[in-house]
Amino acid sequence: MPGLILVIEDEPGIVDFLRRGLRAHGFEVLAALDGISGTDLALNEDVDLIVLDMMLPGRSGLEVLATVSAVKPGLPVIVLTARGDIEHRIAGLDAGAVDYLVKPFSLGELAARVRAQLRAAMQTPATAIRAGDIEVDLLTREVHRAGEPVRLSTTEFELLVYLLSNRGRVLSREQILRAVWGYDHDPGTNVVDVYVGYLRRKLRHGDRRTPIVTVRSVGYRLGDVV
Numbered sequence: 001m002p003g004l005i006l007v008i009e010d011e012p013g014i015v016d017f018l019r020r021g022l023r024a025h026g027f028e029v030l031a032a033l034d035g036i037s038g039t040d041l042a043l044n045e046d047v048d049l050i051v052l053d054m055m056l057p058g059r060s061g062l063e064v065l066a067t068v069s070a071v072k073p074g075l076p077v078i079v080l081t082a083r084g085d086i087e088h089r090i091a092g093l094d095a096g097a098v099d100y101l102v103k104p105f106s107l108g109e110l111a112a113r114v115r116a117q118l119r120a121a122m123q124t125p126a127t128a129i130r131a132g133d134i135e136v137d138l139l140t141r142e143v144h145r146a147g148e149p150v151r152l153s154t155t156e157f158e159l160l161v162y163l164l165s166n167r168g169r170v171l172s173r174e175q176i177l178r179a180v181w182g183y184d185h186d187p188g189t190n191v192v193d194v195y196v197g198y199l200r201r202k203l204r205h206g207d208r209r210t211p212i213v214t215v216r217s218v219g220y221r222l223g224d225v226v
Helices: 010-025 034-044 062-072 086-094 107-123 156-163 172-183 189-204
Strands: 004-008 027-030 049-053 077-082 099-103 128-131 134-137 142-145 149-150 213-215 219-222
Touching: 004 010, 010 027, 010 062, 010 107, 027 034, 034 062, 049 062, 049 219, 062 077, 062 086, 077 086, 077 107, 086 099, 099 107, 128 156, 134 156, 156 172, 156 189, 156 219, 172 189, 172 219, 189 213, 189 219
Parallel strands: 004 027, 004 049, 049 077, 077 099
Antiparallel strands: 128 134, 134 142, 142 149, 213 219
């Protein structure tokens, strides 16, 4: 079961132990040694699960957890706590953590808990899509960029969701036409280009560039959102 795990822990020795151990179990690992850089990675990287120490410099584990729970509510977080630190365990679970482990812990047990949480996440249908500062709620059909609402038509919304769901992939006009409008190939229509233009204008925010990239003679790609 592949997965990208973010470890936020201020003890380099524990980070090295977790990195080597989780990689041995087939996971990719990112790591941060403080709460500030950990929060940045959690919000801007496509991680599948976070292993979070509660005692961190910069920002506490609880602060990191509160931010992650607000912005990425479906992202599972496993909290690491000191032995006997019942208050932190309770606070972590109340703040949105899905599980906790008491130090010192078995790497095998942690890997098993990670696999269990990733399986549970896969079985829960996604209700939101995020890329950088663009957030799409699939249930309410609300879109925000940098916290500001973006008003989209039904077709613009479906186009954005399709691009987000295929982030980084080059999509031909024919693929987009089929997925969003349900049309077969029609060389006489420029509806895709027109609606990409609409979407680009609505996604502009201050000096933030529009993330929809034109790929000459092919189609479009949703690039990095910054």
